[in-house]
Amino acid sequence: MAGKAKKKAPEKKGAAVSVESYKHKIVTFLRQNSKSTMPVAQLETKCRTKKNNRENFVTAFAELRDEGVITVRKGVKAALCSDLGLKVGEVTRLSRTFGFAVTDDGTEYFIPGKCMLGAMPGDRVLIADIASRTGEPEGEVEDILSFGSSALTGRIEKADGELYLVPDIAQRNHMIIVRDGSVPFAEGDKVLAEIVFRGRRHAEHKVKITSVFGSSELAASCAQAILNIHGAPGEFPAEALREAKKISEGGVQEFSLNNREDLRGLPIFTIDSAESKDLDDAVSVSRTDKGYLLGVHIADVSHYVKANSELDKEAMRRGTSIYYADQVIPMLPKELSNGICSLNPDEDRLTLTAFTELDSEGNILGYRFCKSVIRSRVKGVYSEINAILSGTADSSITEKYSSVADELPLMNELADVLIAKKQRRHAPELETTESKLIIGEDGICRDVQPRERGKSERIIEEFMLTANESAAKLAREKQVPFVYRIHETPPEEKTAALCEALTKAGIEYPHFQEFKPAHAAAILDNVRGSDKFEAVNMMVLRSMAKAKYSEEPLGHFGLVLEDYAHFTSPIRRYPDLAIHRIITDILAGYDKEWLNKRYSGFAVKAAETSTNAELRAVAIERECEDCYKAEYMKQHLGESFTAKISGVTEYGFYAELPNTVEGLVHIRTLPEGEYDYTEPVALTEKFSGVSYRLGDTVQVICAAVNVSDGTIDFNLDEEE
Known part of the structure; x- marks a missing residue:
């Protein structure tokens, strides 16, 4: 009868109770x-389990136990x-004496090493709260799900006449190596291993060696291990290489110029580092009655790399090119990245151009996109160019740039206008110093x-931001x-x-x-x-949310922009290639x-895979750089x-040299x-009052x- 709840049919006598019913x-x-x-x-008795x-x-x-609903x-x-x-x-990660885990609601827990229960990165675990020494969430692993x-x-x-594995995580533990199934290895080798037995402590795990990369004293060997453990891509698939070769051998076809604006007569040129081979952006600037017309001309990779x-x-699987030391793992084969897509001088190249009209204060008056052909x-x-702008260029440099x-x-003038505009909208000027590794012919880091x-560099940065x-x-x-580049408001x-x-x-x-x-x-300004700037700069930087890709236009906090995307590097970033494809169809x-x-x-899909690929690339580049820096300091x-x-913790402090080594x-x-820790700024000796504070200058050996x-x-x- 309508409106009357139906009675649940009784289970038939002898019928099996389903797994879901039991749960x-x-x-x-x-x-x-x-x-x-x-x-x-x-x-079990209460659930009236039948023997069969x-x-x-x-x-x-x-x-239920695997799902973390119940425990024993x-x-x-x-x-x-x-x-x-x-x-x-x-x-999420392990250090020498502790680890971290992130709960499903996003809370990060510090876990002392003795409370890890042998858990490794990637393990799903049950976490119990324990008394915190810092006020931050602290816990212990109750069970590994x-x-x-x-x-x-x-x-x-x-050690003691036996060879052990000292893993790059939980480094103090010597893990027993099972010889059966292990490839040949020797003392000092950098290796890839597989856990074949799990103990209740890290030191009880047993492993077999699956690959040997070379000496652990060489950064190049360690870099290969880092690439392997992070799943960095290796050789391109044969079919992808065949496609790239065919495109490269075909060259810039005459019919490809149809329905493209011919910009070969404009004074367009690229600006990159001396070692760059994948040149995917070129620029031009002209003065207008209202201000400036900025042209940013980007390699039209989407013309060659079809959906x-x-x-x-x-390219989507790789997501981004990975740069470490003097090496690169490209997103696209070199026939494209260094060849037909690279905006090499004195060669016709297909481009997607963003023309942006700006007033005298750098405000955007209008913009126009078009398919184009250029000749850098x-x-x-x-x-x-820095030498030219500072008036220190010699005659050979002056002659090289005579055509532009x-x-x-004018470019310098426009960049100043755009920088002033950024300051007026109160974009925080965070400073980050990148490292340059000087690698010798023997592959060893020399400086x-x-x-x-x-x-x-600032000119190109401002022009790319505008495009x-x-x-x-x-x-x-x-x-x-669309695929937007977003940077959300920092978490409270x-x-x-x-x-x-x-x-x-x-x-x-x-x-x-x-x-x-x-x-x-204001905090930075x-x-x-002052001598406190570097420390405060780092504090502010660490308070920021991580930038990522999204299909939603959520704006960019750090740049103070409502609209932002990555458009300018389709040779080395997939999101740029993705939006080129969309813009091309808009223009069509x-x-x-x-x-x-x-x-x-x-x-x-492009936003999600690109964000994950970027995180992987950043981790690889940082870890490889650390190994090369250690090799240099040796x-x-x-x-x-x-x-x-540069950083203070309860177990000491980090000190950074002027060359960026930490x-x-x-x-x-x-x-x-007896030292008191004032998180995160100081370690102070109780009785003498001697303090080591963030930003202090120290002499170290x-x-x-x-x-x-x-x-x-x-x-x-x-x-000293």
Whole structure:
């Protein structure tokens, strides 16, 4: 009868109870139980398990345990994880004496090494809260729900006459190597291993060696291990290479110039580092009655790399080119990246152009995109153009740039206008120093230098930002699927931590209810030029959210822009290639409905895969750089250096040299005493009052180096 609930049909006598039914029963009985735990045997009886149906109960129980819904105490008592306050999370990283795990709700837990239960990165675990020493969430691993990857890298060391694996994570533990199934290895090798037995502590795990990369004392060998463990792409698939070769051999076809604007007569040229081979952006500037017309001409990679081709599938899988030391793992085969797509001088090249009209204050008056063909006048080099702008260029440099001599002052002028505009909208000027590794012919790092950033680098940065903003504006205006570059407002807990750190450091800051870019800019401006700037710059940087790709136009906090995308590097970034494809179809006249149907799912997938690929590339580049820096410092063991304290922890502080090399001064090497930790700014000896604070200058000695895991240990130079 309508409106009357139907009675649930009774289970037929002897009918099997399904796994899902058992899962429901188990949770219900545990929830109704007056105590927090119940013997498993009693729970089984309550569920009225029939002997011939016990298998489904066992399966249901196991699934609930794997899902982190229930747990077993002392091997015999079941309980709901929620009743015990347990949380499900994933181990994200391990250090020598501790680890971190992130729960499913996004909370990061610090886990002391003795509380890890042998868990490895990627493992799904149950976490119980324990008393925190810092106020931040701290926990212990109650149970391992599922194992992550069993692969890990490390070095072979000898102890008590036996060879062991010392992994790059949880480095203090010597893991037993099972000889059966292991490839040949020797003391000092950098290796890839696979865990074949899991213990309750890291030291109880057993491994077999699956690959040997070479000496762990060579950064090049360690880099190969890093690439392997992160799953960096290797050789291109044969079909993708065949496609690339065919495109390259075909050259720039005459018919490809049809329906393209011919810009070969304009003074267009590229500006890159001297070693760059994949030149994907060129620029031009002219003066107008209202201000300026900026042309940013980007390699039309989408003309060659068609949707769903083998090249396209491989490019999306790679997501980005990976640069480390003097090596590159390209997103596209060299026939494209260094060949037909590269905007080499004096060669016809197909491009997608963004023309942006700007007024005298740098405001965007309008923009226009078009398919084009260009012929770059010269391969510009940052250092050479910096010399021209500073008036220090010699005659050979002046002659090289004679065909674009009139454009350089105008470009410099426009860049100043755009920089002033950025300052007016209170974009925080965060400073990051990149490292330049000087690698010898033998592959060994011979020097580390801070990468210089002159005016020409700033010019190109401002021009690319403008083109990127114009591309995002176009997509928003047309209301079509797109891949945006977004940078969200910092999480409230991070801004609260920033304020607390600034207070402890004695640095004034503007009070706010909602953190805005202007507040970050004011904090930096208050200390710019002082000895505290580097420390505060790092504090603000760490408080920021991570930039990522999204199909939603959520804006860019750091740049203070509502519209932003990555448009300018389709040779080395997939999101740029993705939006080139969309813009091309906009220019071809396809309507909004068609574009939505074709690109909605594509934009979501491209954003997600590109973000993940970027995270992988950043991790690889950072870890490889650490190994090469350690290799360089090996040549300077025992030498004294002036450094600045770049980070403070409860176990010591990090000191950074002027060349960007960073090392740890461990608390056990400091003058004897009892030290209080004021997170995250200072270590202070209780009785003498001697303090080591973020931003302080210290004299250090390079005491130890480990190339294999990229770590450097400094000691204070007590003679200074």
